Amino acid sequence: MAAVVGGAATVRLVGLECRPGRRWGGCGSGAFAVSGREGWWVGELFVEERGVLLPARHRLADSETVEFRELWEKPFVASGAGRGVWRDDWLAVEERDGDPIWVGAVTSCPEDRLGAVADGCVALVPVSAARFYARPDVVFRPVRGLSPSRVALARPRGRTHEAALDELLEAIAQRLSRI
Numbered sequence: 001m002a003a004v005v006g007g008a009a010t011v012r013l014v015g016l017e018c019r020p021g022r023r024w025g026g027c028g029s030g031a032f033a034v035s036g037r038e039g040w041w042v043g044e045l046f047v048e049e050r051g052v053l054l055p056a057r058h059r060l061a062d063s064e065t066v067e068f069r070e071l072w073e074k075p076f077v078a079s080g081a082g083r084g085v086w087r088d089d090w091l092a093v094e095e096r097d098g099d100p101i102w103v104g105a106v107t108s109c110p111e112d113r114l115g116a117v118a119d120g121c122v123a124l125v126p127v128s129a130a131r132f133y134a135r136p137d138v139v140f141r142p143v144r145g146l147s148p149s150r151v152a153l154a155r156p157r158g159r160t161h162e163a164a165l166d167e168l169l170e171a172i173a174q175r176l177s178r179i
Contacts, residue, residue, distance in 0.1 A: 042154045043169055045176050050149055051142045053077075053114070053123045053133055061139045068145035072096060075104020077116045077123040090124050092146055114138055
């Protein structure tokens with residue numbers, strides 16, 4: 001969420017529980033519902049496939065792609081339980097058909113996440129993140145059978161300075177469409 005007032009910008013990351021497919025009427029084709037947060041407008045910027053970080057010595061590390069079901073019995077790296085929907089999304093809780101999740105490590109920063117993967121855990125990440133996780137003991141592989149991640153901007157409905165927010169959202173969307 002961002003507001004531009006008098007040339008200064010205030011930006012804040014807001015964690016929202018998004019449910020793709022539940023469309024709000026009148027919000028444009030890129031808007032989707034935010035569970036429990038009907039006072040928010042959410043504009044989807046882009047959709048990105050997810051992949052997996054594996055230890056370089058893992059038996060799947062030589063595969064071109066990995067089926068999501070092949071990962072179900074592996075120890076996953078997770079963020080802390082207080083991360084709620086973010087944790088569930090990156091553990092793909094809703095896509096496991098009730099299969100229990102084996103959390104092998106709980107981390108709060110990228111360096112610890114990479115260390116846990118190098119030590120034997122696996123971690124789901126967006127495809128674009130692969131370039132940031134370059135280590136000789138960790139490999140990235142695309143995952144099939146897993147929904148993509150969605151990147152969006154959110155703002156509260158009915159706030160003042162909506163024209164400035166609309167301009168910011170439009171500028172970001174235009175820039176991303178050229179990437």
